[in-house]
Amino acid sequence: MSNKTFAEVLQDLRYGTLHDELTETLQEVVNACISTGKGGSLTLQIKLKPGKSGELELTDTIKSTVPELEKGASIMWATPEGNLQRQDPRQMTIDGLKSIGKEDYQQLKKV
Numbered sequence: 001m002s003n004k005t006f007a008e009v010l011q012d013l014r015y016g017t018l019h020d021e022l023t024e025t026l027q028e029v030v031n032a033c034i035s036t037g038k039g040g041s042l043t044l045q046i047k048l049k050p051g052k053s054g055e056l057e058l059t060d061t062i063k064s065t066v067p068e069l070e071k072g073a074s075i076m077w078a079t080p081e082g083n084l085q086r087q088d089p090r091q092m093t094i095d096g097l098k099s100i101g102k103e104d105y106q107q108l109k110k111v
Contacts (some may be wrong), residue, residue, distance in 0.1 A: 013046075018060055025064050038067035
């Protein structure tokens, strides 16, 4: 009698749903590592508990560390009323200057 491989057992656990979850989680970690340039991890823990009639109860735990992109900060100014705004209320305005939006900025980056 040949031994059943770990991969075969893995595909049997929870009727194959564990294998599906591991596949999805691995893809999530791989994609995040590629997009962030940072490392990640995937850990599978399988616990085996013997029963009284020769059976084994297997429980699994999946843990992953998915790297995240660094988030930028926003700079805002408080008004005397306690509101936040992007322009410094103490800064004087100069006529003729144009404020650019995100689309304008993206166009400038391409040049």
